[in-house]
Amino acid sequence: MYIKNMIPRQHYLQQLTTAVSRSPVTALIGPRQCGKTTLARQFGEGRGVTFLDLESPIDQRRLQNPEMMLRTLSGLIVLDEIQRMPELFNVLRVLVDRPDYDARFLILGSASPDIIKNVSESLAGRIEFVELSGFHYYEIKDDWTRLWLRGGFPRSFLAESDENSYAWREGFIRTFLERDIPQLGISIPAVAMRRFWMMLAAFHGQIWNATELGRSMGLSDKTVRSYLDILTGTYMVRQLQPWFENIRKRQVKSPKIFLRDSGLLHSLLTIPNDFMLRGNPKVGASWEGFAMEQVTLALGFRDYYYWATYSGAELDLLVHHHGKRFGVEFKFTETPQRTKSMVQAIHDLNLAHIWIITPGEHTYPIDEKISVCPLTQSREIIEAGLD
Numbered sequence: 001m002y003i004k005n006m007i008p009r010q011h012y013l014q015q016l017t018t019a020v021s022r023s024p025v026t027a028l029i030g031p032r033q034c035g036k037t038t039l040a041r042q043f044g045e046g047r048g049v050t051f052l053d054l055e056s057p058i059d060q061r062r063l064q065n066p067e068m069m070l071r072t073l074s075g076l077i078v079l080d081e082i083q084r085m086p087e088l089f090n091v092l093r094v095l096v097d098r099p100d101y102d103a104r105f106l107i108l109g110s111a112s113p114d115i116i117k118n119v120s121e122s123l124a125g126r127i128e129f130v131e132l133s134g135f136h137y138y139e140i141k142d143d144w145t146r147l148w149l150r151g152g153f154p155r156s157f158l159a160e161s162d163e164n165s166y167a168w169r170e171g172f173i174r175t176f177l178e179r180d181i182p183q184l185g186i187s188i189p190a191v192a193m194r195r196f197w198m199m200l201a202a203f204h205g206q207i208w209n210a211t212e213l214g215r216s217m218g219l220s221d222k223t224v225r226s227y228l229d230i231l232t233g234t235y236m237v238r239q240l241q242p243w244f245e246n247i248r249k250r251q252v253k254s255p256k257i258f259l260r261d262s263g264l265l266h267s268l269l270t271i272p273n274d275f276m277l278r279g280n281p282k283v284g285a286s287w288e289g290f291a292m293e294q295v296t297l298a299l300g301f302r303d304y305y306y307w308a309t310y311s312g313a314e315l316d317l318l319v320h321h322h323g324k325r326f327g328v329e330f331k332f333t334e335t336p337q338r339t340k341s342m343v344q345a346i347h348d349l350n351l352a353h354i355w356i357i358t359p360g361e362h363t364y365p366i367d368e369k370i371s372v373c374p375l376t377q378s379r380e381i382i383e384a385g386l387d
Contacts, residue, residue, distance in 0.1 A: 007139055007154070009039055015130045016043045016106070020076065023128035024096035025105045027082075030132035031235035031261070032110045032180055033172060035154050039132060040078050040108055048075045054084040066091045074103050082107040083184060089122040096126055111184055112233045133235075134261055137294050138379055148290045149274050151263020162273050169267040173197075176236075186230060192217075196227045200237060201259055201268035205285035207308070208239070208254045228257070235260060238293075243305035243318050247348050252308040262290040287332040291357050291375050292317060295328060298379040307349060315345040315354075321386045327354040328382075334360035338367055346370075353385055 016039070019026040028036050044051065050073050052059045063069055066088055070077065082088060095101050113129070134152020137144045150156045150165045153172065159165035177190040177197075199213055208228070210221040217224065231237040238258045244251035259265040265286060271277050277286065296304060301319055308314040317328035327345055329336075336356045345351060346369055356372045363381060365371045373381045 007135060007158075009035070009042075009139060011139075012039055012130065012132055013043055019128040019130055020104055020106060023126065025092055025107060025123055025127040027107050027109060027113075027127055027129045028132055029109045029112065029129060029235075031134075031153075032176060033153050033155060034132055034134050034235075036108045036110075036132055037080055038154075040080070040106060043106070044076060044078060049078055050075065051078045051080070053080045055081050060085075063088070067094060070103075071095055071101065076104050076106060078106045078108065080108045082109045083111045093122045093126065110180065110234065112235070133293070133297055136297050137375060138298050144294075144376060145274060148262050148287070149266060149271075149277055151261040151266070153261060153263060156263050165263070166267060166272045169263055173264065173267060176234075180234070181230065184230075184234075188227070188230070193227060193230075196224065197231065197236070198268050200228075200231070200257055201265050202282075203257055204259055204265055204282065205288050206257065207252060208257050236264065238289075240292075240304075240306050243307045243349075249313070249348065250310040252310065256306050258289040258292065260289075260293060262286060262293075265289065284332045287359065288316060288330040291330040291378075292328075294375060295357060295378050295382070299382060307345065313341045313344040313348070315341070315349070318349065318351075324352045325349055326382075326386065327351045329354060329356045331356055331358055334358055334362075336366075336372055338370055342370060355382055355385070 016026065016028065028040060030036055041051070052063065054060060054063070063085065070091065079088065092105055095103070096105070135147060135154065135157055136152065137147055140147055140157070147157060149162065150159070151169070153169070156165045156168050156172075159168055173194070177193050181188060181190070181193065196213070196217060199216060203213070210224050214221050214224045228237065228239070232239055236259065238260045239255040240258060241255050242252050244253055259268070266272075266277060269280065269282060271280055277283060280286075295301075295317075303320060305318045306314070306316055307318050315327045316330050319326045319328065327342075327349070329342065336358060342354055346354065351369065354370045355378065356366070356370065357375050357378050358372055360372070360374050363371070363373045363377060
């Protein structure tokens with residue numbers, strides 16, 4: 001039933017088809033509850049799949065001698081929540097290196113390779129990664145305002161009411177802190193991590209300052225940095241890296257911090273509905289983070305940065321494409337204006353164009369190299385401009 005109720009995610013199904021056809025191991029990675037298991041079951045329909053859930057005691061017992069058990073299987077083998085048994089990575093390497101072994105593995109994980117031991121070293125050259133996120137605006141086709149408020153986690157977005165969505169997110173946060181983090185072998189008190197996460201929500205869209213956060217929590221810079229890396233590695237936080245080059249200006253060299261899911265951001269800021277969101281002082285920062293995630297995911301950008309100088313010039317997003325540079329700004333207004341900062345960015349970074357993404361409905365030029373476009377049309381407009 002949950003497959004029938006799920007919004008179709010054809011883009012990701014196509015990515016899985018391509019990856020599985022050319023790599024012996026494909027890793028479908030992303031945050032907990034973002035739809036990895038549902039997508040894997042959709043992908044496996046009609047393929048003769050063996051599905052093993054590593055959170056299931058029964059499947060854990062089946063894998064007590066994993067090499068002996070897995071070498072008897074053929075076709076597609078799905079291993080769900082692979083981070084629960086990192087020792088399997090060495091077993092997979094041994095199996096896929098055998099010339100007579102023709103099975104393919106689809107492994108699902110809720111933590112990045114950076115914090116799962118052995119995955120990068122053991123499976124180098126044998127694994128392809130597909131990163132899944134929550135719903136995108138181009139998948140839901142209609143109500144992006146609900147997506148912005150509730151976030152992209154399927155159960156949050158599809159809840160019957162804003163109240164139910166908010167309750168689900170509160171439960172998700174509690175479970176993530178009390179169960180998911182400890183299951184990765186990380187021993188941090190849930191209360192301390194929640195407090196840190198709430199402080200990050202208050203700093204959403206700002207430049208990382210370990211000293212300021214550490215002082216607020218009574219912790220060292222190294223400790224708060226480790227907390228940040230954990231939330232980044234579990235897909236809760238994005239560290240947007242700075243771009244800097246040899247120009248005659250002092251440039252910022254610390255990352256910007258964004259909570260990747262706008263719904264979780266709003267829960268941590270105690271924003272339960274659209275009315276309170278639009279009246280909150282963080283509405284502009286929330287819009288910037290939400291729109292940035294949607295645009296980068298929709299366009300498939302992999303290498304993107306922000307740019308800022310200590311004199312005040314800033315560009316929300318810098319993208320390199322086919323030897324040219326492009327900029328993207330995110331403004332929570334339907335009538336944005338050209339700013340001195342934009343003009344300076346065009347000059348200093350030699351930008352071919354800047355798009356200003358808004359919640360409005362109209363597309364129009366402001367300048368020869370600056371134009372406004374609504375979020376709902378940004379994918380098509382930017383793709384056309386990049387070509």
